[in-house]
Amino acid sequence: MTDPRILARWYETQRGRLTTIAYNLLGDASEAEDVVQEAWLRLQRTTPSDIDNLAAWMTTVVSRLSLDLLRSSRRRHEGPLFAEDWAQVASTPATPEDEIAEADHAGVALLVVLDALSPAERLAFVLHDVFGLTFGEVAQVLGRNEAAARKLASRARSRVRESAPHKAVTRAHGKVVEAWLLAAKHGEFAALLELLDEGAVLHADYGSHSETIRGARSIAERAALSQRLASNSRTVLVNRRPAVAAVVNGRIVSVMIFEIMGERIRTLEVIAGGARLNEIAGLHEAIGLIERD
Structure with missing residues (x-):
């Protein structure tokens, strides 16, 4: 397949499949399209007639480009967030x-x-x-x-x-979050470590920058240093997931959202600055805080 017009028509028949693969890997439509476009440009810089299986070659290139992107940075799925009173939701029949x-x-x-x-x-x-x-x-x-x-x-x-989604926040979830806050308040590294899944991941969005911490030990070490925030945190639900909001001097300074599997914390998402923290609908009402002007 050396004719550029034939190659372009072939690419159009493959683009949908390749974009779907990239999207499932990346979870972001625009990034998926960029990756597929880059793979197409790379194909044009090669000699297609030397490739035995073009479809397999493109699949490999798209997958590797997606893998490189995943390794270089972790993007969060920034959909709308809403907060609810934990106790009220947990006690109300579905x-x-x-x-x-x-x-x-x-x-x-x-x-x-x-x-x-x-x-x-x-x-x-x-x-x-x-x-x-x-x-x-x-x-x-x-x-x-x-x-x-x-x-x-x-x-x-x-x-x-x-990780099949739970239909409701359970009492076990509450105990895990309470145990986390108690351990963090006292800087108890061992207790924090016990609550975390070995492969736990923490994503933090500070508004101006973000970071990802991987592994139970690294996360526990960071949490053991957050006594002040833990001491001023209140439980809440964010998108029906267990969370805690830290309040300092009457203002919400961060929200930590938990993903709990069994009795272990699998992921932690921290929102601690920027517009996204202010966009969590109903957060002040959910924790009983009067919003300042």
């Missing part, structure tokens, strides 16, 4: 409207789970379980052997299965 809302949250929950996977786990799961690539093909994309690709996909599959 209505049909609640069931519909819960179904809407399920898609967001899956994105949160995928975001908590390592880039290699995410790629192995999406390419094999979602798009049906063989483990040999996945291994080639990852630059690892087939056994390693199988292990990554299995680990990711298990975490996704365990």
Whole structure:
């Protein structure tokens, strides 16, 4: 396939499939389109006639570009956020409207789970379980052997299965959050570590910059130094997920949203500055705070 016009027509037949792969890996439509466009430009800089299987080649390039992007930075899915009083929601029987809302949250929950996977786990799961690539093909994309690709996909599959969205905040969730706050107030590293999943991930958005902390030990070390914030925190629900809002001198300075699986904290999302903190609808009312002018 050397004729540029034939190659362009072939690309148009493949672009939808490639964009879907990139979107499932990245969770961002514009980034997915950019990755596919970059793969197309790379194909144009090669000699297509030397490639045995163009579709497989493009799949590999799109996957590797997505993997590089995942490794270089972690973007958050910044959909609308809303807060509710934890005690009131937990004590109110579910209505049909609640069931519909819960179904809407399920898609967001899956994105949160995928975001908590390592880039290699995410790629192995999406390419094999979602798009049906063989483990040999996945291994080639990852630059690892087939056994390693199988292990990554299995680990990711298990975490996704365990992370099926809960229909309600449970008493167990409350105990985990209370234990977290108590341990953080006293700087108890061991207690914090015990509450975290070994592969826990913390994403923090400070408005002007962001950071990602991976691993239970690193997160516990950071949390053990946040006694003041923990001492001034109040429990709340944000998008039906357990959360705590830190209030200093009558102002909300941060919100920490928990993703709890079983009795362990899997992910923590911290919003501590910028417009997004101010855009959490109903936050002041949910924690009983009178908003200042």
